[in-house]
Amino acid sequence: MSHKLFLLPGDGIGPEIMNEVKLIIDWMNSNVDVTFECDEGLVGGCAYDAHGVAISEEDMAKAITSDAVIFGAVGGPKWADVAYEARPEAGLLRLRKDLGLFANLRPALCYPALAESSALKRELVEGLDILIVRELTGGVYFGEPKEIVTLENGEQRAVDTQIYTTSEIKRIARVAFELAKTRSNRVASAEKHNVMRSGVLWKQVVSKIAAEEYPGTPLEHVLADNCAMQLVRNPKQYDVIVCDNLFGDILSDVAAMLTGSLGMLPSASLGAPDVVTGKRKAMYEPVHGSAPDIAGKGAANPIAMIASFSMALRYSFEMIKEAEMVDTAIANVLEKGLRTGDIAKAGDTVVSTKEMGAAVIAELNALK
Incomplete structure (x- = not known):
């Protein structure tokens, strides 16, 4: 079975945390009887820099025809003075509106x-x-x-x-x-x-x-x-x-x-279920923002982004077993005391964005 994913990393830490989700997708393609076909586009400030709008018509069309959109984060001080209609957040709002994504689930x-x-x-x-x-x-x-x-x-x-x-x-x-x-x-x-x-x-x-x-x-x-x-x-x-x-x-x-x-x-x-196929338009994203103050430093926490992909497995593709594997892998990593800086306390092992992603992959390998 093949599924079409449209990845929109966005701004700030968006590309860094999306890189870790790509590793999870690659792991699924290698270890599960399913194929995720990925395309990637621009949204937010990076889209404004390239096209003068927060999301291009071409990328909107790709989002509409995908099975699920995986979204990073948008915004930052670089675009503080752009026109209101073209601000980075306008790309996110348009995706929600044009895809009809009326139900936002935030665990x-x-x-x-x-x-x-x-x-x-x-x-x-x-x-x-x-x-x-x-x-x-x-x-x-x-x-x-x-x-x-x-x-x-x-x-x-x-x-x-x-x-x-x-x-x-x-x-x-x-x-x-x-x-x-x-x-x-x-x-x-x-x-x-x-x-x-x-x-x-x-x-x-x-x-x-x-x-x-x-x-x-x-x-x-x-x-x-x-x-x-x-x-x-x-x-x-x-x-x-x-x-x-x-x-x-x-x-x-x-x-x-x-x-x-x-x-x-x-x-x-x-979105609402399609009257013919029963499938819903869907987008999955971490609740946090683009965190421009730590962008490029390898300090971002990728767990919310990885857990968002787990929600995609659950709600868009009915891959409940695989979603539970990802959730368990995250819990196991945390039980071992690995932390990015935002959740670390005295005595914890502080790891980088890439190290946290690699640790989740290691746990998935142990679970398979």
């Missing part, structure tokens, strides 16, 4: 070996396993009008519009409830119905979906700001958290620090 898993690296006490995070399901193509990031205008009195006014429809809320709620059934079967819905009309509709629709379609799954409503507080107070009370685009962005970053580092968090962005 926050605390590996036992990293419990001491968390910002919280060990007893609060040991065994932590949360999944944040973020709506990704609606809300304030995409709503119109989105503008800065000059008023008659000379003042400027900025407008970002939060918009959600019933159907958009229904489809992300169903994703959350379906995933909950494969886990501990609990859903918390985070919004701000006390001050936002979009939050009122969100709560109504999610409640209706729960009552009519998933009566066996407990549903909790929580205000998004309280959810952020609860994540640092008692995070293990949650299993699946479903939320809109803005709150999902914020809450998943809060959850990241529970695990020890942003460098540990993968993500999957999924």
Whole structure:
């Protein structure tokens, strides 16, 4: 069986961590009865330097026809002054929008070996396993009008519009409830119905979906700001958290620090199933950014990027056994005390990006 991957390393540490994923792909091609065919393109600042846009039409076409996009990171101070429409992040937003990637899955898993690296006490995070399901193509990031205008009195006014429809809320709620059934079967819905009309509709629709379609799954409503507080107070009370685009962005970053580092968090962005094939458009990326301050130094943590590819194996290709092998390999490396600088503490062995990737490969060889 053959699958088409489109790799978009991007900027900063993106190419470095993508190199380690390429090794995992090569290992799969050599050790598993499957072939991953890889093509590579430009996105973000590097695409702007080459084409004057954050992603070219040619590379967008490749992304659309691929079985999965593997994405690194974009942005950096070099492109701070480019036009808003051409900023590096515009490439990421276009991929999400044009591929219809409405469901963003962001797991926050605390590996036992990293419990001491968390910002919280060990007893609060040991065994932590949360999944944040973020709506990704609606809300304030995409709503119109989105503008800065000059008023008659000379003042400027900025407008970002939060918009959600019933159907958009229904489809992300169903994703959350379906995933909950494969886990501990609990859903918390985070919004701000006390001050936002979009939050009122969100709560109504999610409640209706729960009552009519998933009566066996407990549903909790929580205000998004309280959810952020609860994540640092008692995070293990949650299993699946479903939320809109803005709150999902914020809450998943809060959850990241529970695990020890942003460098540990993968993500999957999924579209709706094709009516004929049942396949979904998908993109997989680490939650962290391009980290330009450490780019080129071999200090980046590739685990989130590698774990994102593991999510691709699981959600796009139904290669559950192989995904579990990658996840186990990561856990075994951490149990042996190997750390990149972002997750290291006294007594740990600090390794480079390449050394961490090689250690994961070594564990995969031991597991096969």
